[in-house]
Amino acid sequence: MTWRHxxxxxxxxxxxxxxxxxxxxxxxxxxxxxxxxxxxxxxALAEQRCVQGAGLSICPADGSAPAAxxxxxxxxxxxxxAAPRVDTGLRRDAxxxxxxxxxxxxxxxxxxxxxxxxxxxxYRVAVRxxxxxxxxxxxxxxxxxxxxxxxxxxxxxxxxxxxxxGPDQRVPVQVAVLVYLEPPASVPVQVEHLADSGADxxxxxxxxxxxxx
Numbered sequence: 001m002t003w004r005h006x007x008x009x010x011x012x013x014x015x016x017x018x019x020x021x022x023x024x025x026x027x028x029x030x031x032x033x034x035x036x037x038x039x040x041x042x043x044a045l046a047e048q049r050c051v052q053g054a055g056l057s058i059c060p061a062d063g064s065a066p067a068a069x070x071x072x073x074x075x076x077x078x079x080x081x082a083a084p085r086v087d088t089g090l091r092r093d094a095x096x097x098x099x100x101x102x103x104x105x106x107x108x109x110x111x112x113x114x115x116x117x118x119x120x121x122x123y124r125v126a127v128r129x130x131x132x133x134x135x136x137x138x139x140x141x142x143x144x145x146x147x148x149x150x151x152x153x154x155x156x157x158x159x160x161x162x163x164x165x166g167p168d169q170r171v172p173v174q175v176a177v178l179v180y181l182e183p184p185a186s187v188p189v190q191v192e193h194l195a196d197s198g199a200d201x202x203x204x205x206x207x208x209x210x211x212x213x
Contacts, residue, residue, distance in 0.1 A: 088205060
């Protein structure tokens with residue numbers, strides 16, 4: 001066997017080993033990782049802080065305000081703007097009422113009070129089923145009940161894919177209050193991801209349950 005022949009035999013043998021390893025049962029080469037947005041939602045709720053998602057800030061609704069730092073000696077500092085937040089008052093142990101016809105879709109109302117946003121900010125409520133996880137349905141403009149310096153709203157959103165079949169049924173959902181710092185030209189009625197809504201902030205709740213009213 002010449003040295004050239006031996007070299008080709010060695011190269012073909014190495015290629016066979018590489019192909020065999022790549023074709024094994026360990027991995028298909030198309031492993032799918034959880035979406036960045038789902039990870040940001042989970043992180044925001046677990047750590048109770050805002051997390052940058054894909055084009056928007058994802059924050060926990062009803063989050064705790066940061067603790068006040070010890071003021072330094074000397075003249076009092078100028079007041080800093082309030083950290084943006086959205087309070088909903090939704091509780092995991094109390095089902096959220098929804099209005100539905102027998103066997104029909106469920107439309108729910110979500111009260112919320114934003115703080116720390118400019119007066120021109122606009123809001124929408126989004127909701128999705130979570131068992132299994134579905135698309136976000138976004139409601140129309142919420143009804144305002146507050147004053148400019150103390151706004152509060154009732155926002156409605158529908159669960160078109162969820163039929164409420166009886167008075168004892170409980171449907172697990174997740175709610176998000178979307179914040180647009182400037183009025184949007186249009187808002188989609190349904191999105192796969194919150195980033196597709198065009199909002200600047202999304203204040204999300206943990207899993208809550210809805211029940212017919």
